[in-house]
Amino acid sequence: MQNEGSYYSRNSRETVALGIKIGRILKPNDVVCLTGELGAGKTTLIQGIAEGCGVKDYVTSPTFIIINEYQGRLPFFHFDLYRLNNAAEIADLGVVEYFTRGGVCVIEWAEKLAGLRPKNCQEIKIEIEVISEGERRIVLSKKTQD
Ligand SMILES: Nc1ncnc2c1ncn2[C@@H]1O[C@H](COP(=O)(O)OP(=O)(O)O)[C@@H](O)[C@H]1O
Ligand SMILES: [Mg+2]
Numbered sequence: 001m002q003n004e005g006s007y008y009s010r011n012s013r014e015t016v017a018l019g020i021k022i023g024r025i026l027k028p029n030d031v032v033c034l035t036g037e038l039g040a041g042k043t044t045l046i047q048g049i050a051e052g053c054g055v056k057d058y059v060t061s062p063t064f065i066i067i068n069e070y071q072g073r074l075p076f077f078h079f080d081l082y083r084l085n086n087a088a089e090i091a092d093l094g095v096v097e098y099f100t101r102g103g104v105c106v107i108e109w110a111e112k113l114a115g116l117r118p119k120n121c122q123e124i125k126i127e128i129e130v131i132s133e134g135e136r137r138i139v140l141s142k143k144t145q146d
Contacts, residue, residue: 007138012044015136019048022124022140026053028074028102029121033110036128038082041136042108045128050076053104061108066093075103081112090116 009015022045026032032049034042043061050059054072062068062080070076077098084090090113098105099118107113110125117123122142129137 004141005139007140009041009136009138011134012041015041015044015138016048016051018138019045019050020052021048022126023049023052023104026074026104026124027122028104029100030104030124031099031118031121032104032106032124032126033113033117034106034108034126034128035111037130040128040130041138042128043080045126045138046078046106046108049104049106050078067095067098072104075101077101077103077105079105079107081107081109084109084112087112087114087116 007018009018034045036042047059050070050072053074053076055070055076057070059070059078062078066079066081066084068078070078079095081090096116099121125141125143127139131137
C-alpha cells in the first residue's frame with residue numbers, strides 16, 4: 001500500500017502519478033473512499049488508480065450513471081454519489097454489495113455513505129484539499145474494520 005500520510009501535488013499529472021502507485025497495490029475488496037470539493041481532483045486521482053489497477057479504458061466521471069464498471073487485473077467499480085441525497089438512496093442502489101464482489105471500489109463523495117461505510121473490508125480514505133488552482137494536498141489513511 002502506498003504509505004499513509006499527506007502528499008502534495010503540483011498539477012494533475014502528479015495526482016495521476018500518485019493514483020497509479022495507489023492502484024498498483026490494491027487488493028480484492030479494497031474500498032477507496034474519496035472526499036473533496038467539486039474540482040478537487042477525485043476523478044483525476046481515480047484515473048491514475050484505474051491505470052494502476054490495469055484498466056485500459058479511459059475513466060470518466062459517471063455523471064448520470066452512478067456506477068461505472070471496468071475490467072483491469074481486478075474488476076474496477078467507480079461510484080460517484082454526488083447526485084444522491086442520502087444513505088437510503090445509496091442503499092437502494094445496492095452499492096454496499098459491490099464492496100465484497102472481489103474487485104476494487106472507488107467512491108467519490110464517500111461522505112454520503114454515512115453508516116454504509118465498508119465493514120469487513122479494507123477502507124482506504126483519501127481526502128483531497130485544494131491549496132491553490134494547481135496545488136492539492138492528498139491525505140491517505142487506512143482503516144481496517146472489525
Ligand atoms: N494538482 C492537481 N490535481 C488534480 N487536479 C488538478 C490539480 N491541479 C489542477 N487540477 C484540475 O482540477 C480539476 C479536477 O477535476 P476532477 O478530477 O474532475 O475533480 P473532482 O472529481 O474532484 O470533481 C481538473 O480540471 C484538473 O485539471
Ligand atoms: Mg469527479
